[in-house]
Structures are given as C-alpha cells and as structure tokens.
Amino acid sequence: MTQQAEAVFSAEQFLQSRHSVRQYVPGTVISDEELNELLELASLAPSSWNLQHWRFLVIREQANKEKLLPIAFGQQQVVDAAAVVVVLGDLEANKVAEQVFADATPEIRAQMKQQIDGAYAGNERLARDEAIRNAAFAAQQLMLAAKAKGYDTVPMGGYNPQALIEEFAIPERYIPVVMLPIGKAAQPARVTGRLPLSHQTIHERF
Template sequence: MELNQLLEQRISVNNFDPAGQISREQLESIIQAATSAPSAYNLQHWHFLAVTDKDRKLALKQAAYNQQKIEDAAAAVVVLGDLKAFEKAGLIADDLSAKGYLPEAYKDNLINTLHNAYSNESTQREEAIRAASFAAMTLMLAAKNDGFGTCPMTGFDPQAVRETFNIPAHLFPVLIVTIGQELEETRPQKFRQSVEQVTTFNGF
C-alpha cells in the first residue's frame, strides 16, 4: 500500500471479528517490520509479548479492565520497554565497527559512553518508552499494510499484566496493540487538526 494511503486508512479499531485469524508467520512478519523502528544508539529498547492463545487473551483482557477487543482480536501484542537495553552496547559497537560506522579503536569508548549514559534509571525508562512507542507505531502500520486492523491501548493495569505473564523485572508494559480483522466496514479517519494548528516555525 502507498504510504499516504496507509496513513490515511489506519484507524483505531474497537470492534474485531472474533472469527478473524492471524498466522504465526504473519504475526512474526509484522513484528519483524516493527523492529525497523528507530531507537537511541540503535539499542532497540523493546520486546514484544505476543498473546494469541484464547486463555491467555482472556487473562490479558482481565488485566485490561475486561475490554472486549482483546478477546475478539486475533492477537494482542504487549509492547514492552527494556530498561537494560544498554547492556547490548557491545553488540551495537561490534555492528557499527563491522559496517564501517565506527573505527575499531573507538568501540570501548562507545560502550563506556552508553553504560554511563544509561546509569540513571530515569533515562533508562524514558528511552524505553520512546523506543517502544516508535516500535508500536511501526507495528500498527505494518499490520495495516498486511490487511489487519489495530488498536493501541494504554487502559490496563501494568502490575497485573506483569504478574499474569511473569514479565522479567527489566521489562515493563508500555502499551498493548490489538491486531485482527476489523468488524466494521472501512470508516474514514477521525478529525485531525491542520498543519497550521499544530505547527510553529522557528519559535513561539
């Protein structure tokens, strides 16, 4: 699908066809596309918890204040932020060096820089939220391009989600994206403010 058309047609779907399905291969392909999202230092501060089994979706539904869309969607992806993404600094430095972006002699400097930059827990969390949000948007566009509707959700109990799915301490739920077949006919995108209303050039 052409990009502008994709952006115009993506809407938040509240009603999914309970009979709709998504294959493991389709879901993995969509998640693969989501990993192309940008992140600071390419640390990729995200992890995806894909929930497809009926009983697991019901458990997630309960943690999300019983919103029906989670049960009816073919899959629900909990997009997690990774607080310890900076621990991949060595892998990132190796890749940059191998591809000619970073001289071999500067690898240790980069690794130390990243560990120092992310020594603050607030920075870890803020960057994880940003990166996970980029990934979630990319996930939704990829799903739409493959013919699936989506809905981003922040209405859930993070602690309940953590406990229900035994999420490791270094990961935390940022948002949930439901994916499935839209039940309604295609609808127009909701109101958007004009560029003039939302843009200021060169300062206020």
C-alpha cells in the same frame, strides 16, 4: 503523474487509511509466518544507539487473551483480536550494546559502550524515557506493518500495568508501553478528526 509522484500519493493514502479498530472478527488466526513478518518489519524502527529497546510479548492463546480482559478493564478487543502484542520497553537496554556493536572495530565498540554506559549510569529517568520513546517507535511501525498486511490494530493504554506484569511474569527490566490488538475489523473504524495544523505547529520558537 510520474512514478515517484504515484508512490508518494500511495504512501499518503496508506497513512490516511490507518485508523484504530475496536471491534474484531472473533476466531481470526494469524499464522506464525505472518506474525513474524510483522514483528520483523516493526523491528526496523529507529532507536537510540540502535539498542532496539523494545520487546514483543505476543499473546495468541485464547485462554491467555481471556486473562487480559479484566486487566484491560473489560475491553472486548483483547479477546476477539487474532493476537495481542504488548510492546515492552527495556530499562536496561545498555546491556545489549556488546551485541549491537559486535561487528564494529574494537575501538568503536569500546567507545560506544563507554558512551552508552556513561549515559545510563545512575540515570533512571533516562533509562525510562529511552525505553518508552524507542518502544513507541516500534509500536507505531507495527501498526503500519499490520495495516500493510491487511490487519487492523488499536493502541491501548487503558489497562492495569501492574496486573499485566504479575499475570504474565514480566521481569522488572521491562516496562509495558502499549498493548496492541491485531486482527480483522468487524466494524469499520470510527474516523476521528484532527486539530488544525496551525494549532499543533510552532515555527522556530514559542
């Protein structure tokens, strides 16, 4: 087997190894260094216009994880995980265009800013769609980064977003997209089946 083929095989094995874990070893600590490495890797996710629509609300203090328990309808993983990262989407991501294109020529910077502001102007649906779509890219990347570093995760949509916003003082600019507990599995993940590719794939047109 060639080196390239081995790399592809390893990548396939890695992707197949990621499963959602709902039971975590309590008391596991993730260091600042490890956490920052995960978030840096997650931040390499693609985004429209490179606006990087995500923000990471990191919750590690036990008292704050306990506050998440009723918000997450009693799902114990938010308490037992080493950290819970709430991935937020930026509804006003167009406002960072100046920073994103700071190193571009003045002409390109002005062109991109005009394009982005034009797309966002009066278009709340686009702003919301972009916030959720691009934050989801970062969330998936974070799950893969965690797995690569020996941690497990579970993407959670089962929580009360308004209660989360109120408890953690999330500004109106940001929308909760997904809650991601990160930690060490106490029990192996339950491997779930997948619908056949023939059911999920449409070639060319319906």
